[in-house]
Amino acid sequence: MFAIETEGLSKNFAIGFWRPRPYRALDSLTLAVEQGETFGFLGPNGAGKTTTLKLLMQLIYPTSGRAEILGKPIGDVGVKRRIGYLPESPYFYDYLTAEELLGYFASLFGYDAVDRRRRVSTLLDEVGIGAERRLPLRKFSKGMLQRVGIAQAVLNDPEVVFLDEPMSGLDPLGRRDVRNLILRLRDRGCTVFFSSHVLADAEALCSRVAILVQGKLVAMGGMSEIHAFHVRGWDLVVGGLSPEVLLKHTGRIRKSARVAPNQYALELPQDPTPDILLRDLMAEGAYLISLNPMRETLEDYFVAQVQKQQSR
Amino acid sequence: MSAIRHIAVHVFRESVRDKVLYNLVLFALMLMGVSYLLAQLSAGQEIKIIKDLGLAAMSLFGLFIAVFIGIGLVSKEVERRSIYALLAKPIRRQELVIGKYAGLVLTLLVNISVMTVAYYAVLGVMAWVNGSWFKPHWEAPALDPALLKAIAMIGLQLMIVTAVALLFSTFSSPMLAAALTIGLYIVGHFNADLKNFETVVDSRPVVYLARAMYYVLPNLAPFDIKAQIVHGIHVPAGLLLLNTAYAFVYIAALLAAASLIFTRRDFK
Numbered sequence: 001m002f003a004i005e006t007e008g009l010s011k012n013f014a015i016g017f018w019r020p021r022p023y024r025a026l027d028s029l030t031l032a033v034e035q036g037e038t039f040g041f042l043g044p045n046g047a048g049k050t051t052t053l054k055l056l057m058q059l060i061y062p063t064s065g066r067a068e069i070l071g072k073p074i075g076d077v078g079v080k081r082r083i084g085y086l087p088e089s090p091y092f093y094d095y096l097t098a099e100e101l102l103g104y105f106a107s108l109f110g111y112d113a114v115d116r117r118r119r120v121s122t123l124l125d126e127v128g129i130g131a132e133r134r135l136p137l138r139k140f141s142k143g144m145l146q147r148v149g150i151a152q153a154v155l156n157d158p159e160v161v162f163l164d165e166p167m168s169g170l171d172p173l174g175r176r177d178v179r180n181l182i183l184r185l186r187d188r189g190c191t192v193f194f195s196s197h198v199l200a201d202a203e204a205l206c207s208r209v210a211i212l213v214q215g216k217l218v219a220m221g222g223m224s225e226i227h228a229f230h231v232r233g234w235d236l237v238v239g240g241l242s243p244e245v246l247l248k249h250t251g252r253i254r255k256s257a258r259v260a261p262n263q264y265a266l267e268l269p270q271d272p273t274p275d276i277l278l279r280d281l282m283a284e285g286a287y288l289i290s291l292n293p294m295r296e297t298l299e300d301y302f303v304a305q306v307q308k309q310q311s312r
Numbered sequence: 313m314s315a316i317r318h319i320a321v322h323v324f325r326e327s328v329r330d331k332v333l334y335n336l337v338l339f340a341l342m343l344m345g346v347s348y349l350l351a352q353l354s355a356g357q358e359i360k361i362i363k364d365l366g367l368a369a370m371s372l373f374g375l376f377i378a379v380f381i382g383i384g385l386v387s388k389e390v391e392r393r394s395i396y397a398l399l400a401k402p403i404r405r406q407e408l409v410i411g412k413y414a415g416l417v418l419t420l421l422v423n424i425s426v427m428t429v430a431y432y433a434v435l436g437v438m439a440w441v442n443g444s445w446f447k448p449h450w451e452a453p454a455l456d457p458a459l460l461k462a463i464a465m466i467g468l469q470l471m472i473v474t475a476v477a478l479l480f481s482t483f484s485s486p487m488l489a490a491a492l493t494i495g496l497y498i499v500g501h502f503n504a505d506l507k508n509f510e511t512v513v514d515s516r517p518v519v520y521l522a523r524a525m526y527y528v529l530p531n532l533a534p535f536d537i538k539a540q541i542v543h544g545i546h547v548p549a550g551l552l553l554l555n556t557a558y559a560f561v562y563i564a565a566l567l568a569a570a571s572l573i574f575t576r577r578d579f580k
Binding site for chain 1: 314315318319322325326329330392393394395396397398399400401402403404576578579580
C-alpha cells in the first residue's frame with residue numbers, strides 16, 4: 001500500500017464570468033509515494049503544487065482522475081485522522097491564542113482535555129513558540145504563524161503529513177528548525193509530502209522529488225537520478241597558490257579568478273574525481289578553502305522546461 | 313456529534329470575543345433605558361410602551377446579530393483561508409455547517425436571555441415605581457409571563473433568519489448575503505399576501521408563481537405576536553406549536569440546502 005497514490009489527477013478552473021473557459025491547473029498527475037518517504041513536490045509558482053495539495057485534502061474536487069491516501073479514497077474521515085496538512089501561508093482565527101487554536105483542533109481529533117493540554121504544550125515547545133502562546137494570533141508575525149501552522153499539522157502524530165511551502169516566511173533559524181522537524185518526522189516513520197520551489201530544501205531532506213511545470217509532471221525520481229541535477233563541474237577555492245603553479249595546471253582548469261593574493265576561485269570541468277587535481281595542488285603548497293559541486297539550479301531547470309512547454 | 317459540539321463552542325467563543333456583539337447588547341439595553349425615559353412623558357401608558365419598545369429592540373438587535381454574524385460564519389472562514397486547515401481535520405463539511413449554525417443559535421439564545429433579564433428588570437423597576445404590579449387600566453400585568461411567549465417567537469424567527477444567512481453565506485459574498493437575508497426577512501413578513509394573490513391579479517401563471525413563492529419563502533408574520541401579548545390578548549397554544557414545528561422544518565430544509573451547496577463547493 002502506498003502512502004499517497006494519484007492516477008490521472010486533473011483539475012480545470014473556469015476563467016471568465018460571462019463566457020467561462022476552462023484553465024487546466026493540473027494535467028493527469030500520476031504518482032505514488034511510498035510509506036516513510038520524504039517526497040519533495042517541486043515547481044515554480046503557478047505550477048500546480050498547491051492545486052495538487054488542495055485536491056489531496058479535498059478542498060477542491062478533481063475534474064478527472066483519482067487519488068488515495070493510505071489506501072483509502074481522499075476525503076475519508078478515517079484517513080483525515082491519520083494525516084496532517086499545512087496550507088500555504090496559513091491564516092487562523094485572530095481572536096484565538098496559539099494554545100486555544102491547537103486545543104480546538106485537538107478536540108476535533110477527539111483528544112480529552114488532559115491529553116489536549118499535554119500535546120499542545122509539547123508541540124508549541126517543539127516549534128519554538130514560548131510565552132507568545134497566550135497572545136492572540138493577530139499579534140503573530142508571518143514566521144510565527146507558520147510555526148503554529150506546522151504545529152497544527154503534526155498535532156495528531158500523523159502517518160502522512162502534507163506541507164505546502166513549509167519554509168515560506170521563515171528566517172534562517174526557522175528554516176533550520178523546520179528542516180529538523182521534518183527529519184524527526186522522517187525518523188519516526190512519517191511520510192512527508194512537501195511542496196517547495198527551493199531546490200536546497202529538497203536536496204537536504206528528500207529521498208525523491210517530482211517536478212511540476214505548468215500543471216504537468218516533467219520529472220520524478222531521486223535527486224541524483226534527475227539528469228538536470230547532475231554535477232556539471234566543481235567550484236574550488238584554494239589559498240597559498242602561486243601564479244606559476246596555477247599556470248602549470250591551466251589545462252585541467254576551466255576558469256580561474258584571483259580573489260586575494262595567492263587565493264584563487266577555480267572552476268573545474270565535470271570530473272568525477274576533482275580530488276586528484278586538489279592533491280596535486282596541495283603537494284605544491286596550496287591549501288583547500290572550499291570545494292562545491294556545480295549543478296544546474298532548479299530555477300534554470302524550470303526556465304528551460306517552461307520554454308520547452310511554451311514552444312510546443 | 314462531538315465535532316458539531318466543538319465547532320459550536322468555537323463559534324460561540326468567536327462571537328463572544330467579537331466586540332460587535334457587546335455593542336449590540338449594549339445598544340439593546342440602552343434602548344430599553346430610552347423606553348423608560350419615553351415612558352415618563354406618557355402618563356399611565358409607560359408599562360405598555362416599555363413592553364412594546366423592549367420587544368421591538370430585542371427583535372431588531374437579534375436580527376442584527378443573526379444577519380451580521382450569520383453571514384460571516386462561513387464566508388469569513390473562506391475569505392481568510394482558515395477553512396483550509398479546518399477541513400483537513402476529521403470532520404465532514406455538513407458537520408461544519410451544522411456546528412456553525414448551532415454555535416450562532418447558542419450565541420443568540422444567550423443574548424436573548426440577557427436581554428430578557430434586562431427587560432423584566434426594567435419592567436419590575438417601573439412597576440415598583442408605580443407602586444403596583446397590576447392596575448385595572450393596564451391590559452396585562454407588568455411582569456406578564458406571557459411576554460416569554462413573544463420572546464420565544466422572536467427567538468424562533470431569528471433562528472430561521474440565521475439559517476437563511478448561513479445558506480446565503482455558503483455561496484455568495486458577505487454583502488450580497490446580508491442584502492438577501494434582510495430582503496427575505498422583510499418579504500417573510502408580507503408572505504401571507506402571496507397566498508391570496510388571485511384577489512389582486514388575474515393572470516393564472518402569476519398567481520401560481522406567487523403561490524409557489526408563498527411555500528418556498530419563509531412565512532414570518534405568524535411569529536409576530538408582540539401586539540397581542542402587549543395588549544393582553546390570549547395567544548392559543550396551537551399557534552405556538554404550529555409556529556415551532558414550521559420553524560424546525562424550515563430550518564432543517566435550509567440547513568440541508570446549505571450543507572449540499574457547501575459540500576460541493578471548491579475552495580480555490
